[in-house]
Amino acid sequence: MSENSEAYLAGYNCGYINPDTKNCHYKYFGTKLLMEQWTKGKADGEKDKSKIEKIKESTSNLSI
Numbered sequence: 001m002s003e004n005s006e007a008y009l010a011g012y013n014c015g016y017i018n019p020d021t022k023n024c025h026y027k028y029f030g031t032k033l034l035m036e037q038w039t040k041g042k043a044d045g046e047k048d049k050s051k052i053e054k055i056k057e058s059t060s061n062l063s064i
Contacts (some may be wrong), residue, residue, distance in 0.1 A: 005037050006028075007028045007034045007035075007037035007038040007041065008037040008040060009041060010022070010023040010024075010025070010028050010041065011023070011028070011037065011038035011039060011040065011041025011042035011043075011044075011045065012041035012042065012044055012045040013041075013045065014038075014041075014042050014045065015043065015044065015046035015047075015048075015049065016046070016048055016049045017045075
């Protein structure tokens with residue numbers, strides 16, 4: 001599975017930013033492989049978004 005595939009990147013964008021008509025386009029669900037790539041990308045995007053939010057929360061009370 002390529003993490004550089006268009007389906008993976010669209011899924012990542014959906015998970016990290018928000019779903020829209022481009023990153024949730026039906027063309028990413030036309031085959032099992034595309035759907036798997038998109039789903040993996042979405043999961044990875046959600047995971048990275050969660051990490052960033054935790055870092056922001058942990059550093060928001062720091063005073064410089």
